[in-house]
Amino acid sequence: MPLYVIQSLDHDNVLDKRMSARPEHLARLKALDAAGRLIVAGPMPIDPNDISKGFLGSTIIVDFDSREALDAWLADEPYTKAGVYKSVDVKPFIKALPQDQDA
Numbered sequence: 001m002p003l004y005v006i007q008s009l010d011h012d013n014v015l016d017k018r019m020s021a022r023p024e025h026l027a028r029l030k031a032l033d034a035a036g037r038l039i040v041a042g043p044m045p046i047d048p049n050d051i052s053k054g055f056l057g058s059t060i061i062v063d064f065d066s067r068e069a070l071d072a073w074l075a076d077e078p079y080t081k082a083g084v085y086k087s088v089d090v091k092p093f094i095k096a097l098p099q100d101q102d103a
Contacts, residue, residue: 001063003039003093004070008079009057011086018055021082028078029060037063039095057085061093 010018032038039061046053058079064070070090079085 001037001065002067003061003063003095004067005091005093006060006062006070006074006088007057007091008059008077008085008088010055010084013054014084015052015054017082018079018084021078021084024078028073028076032062039063061095067092 029038029041041058041060041062043058044056045051046056062070064073067090074080074088074090077085077088080088
């Protein structure tokens with residue numbers, strides 16, 4: 001299955017919106033993880049020592065059957081619906097390292 005890197009950038013001053021939508025956002029990521037489709041996910045803080053300053057956005061690497069399936073999943077993204085993300089960029093990705101033990 002193809003891998004994709006999703007880089008989403010936040011609007012300015014949306015920390016309250018982000019925190020309100022966070023439980024639903026995390027629940028969706030946990031479901032992807034349980035299905036074996038989540039490679040990595042996390043926020044990009046403005047200041048890693050003080051998250052009260054907010055976030056630049058998020059980066060996620062996922063495994064989906066197709067770009068169309070990923071787009072359908074992204075259409076229900078809680079951060080987008082809450083007005084947190086100002087942009088979402090998706091690119092195909094090939095994992096080179098670390099190599100899986102099975103490879």
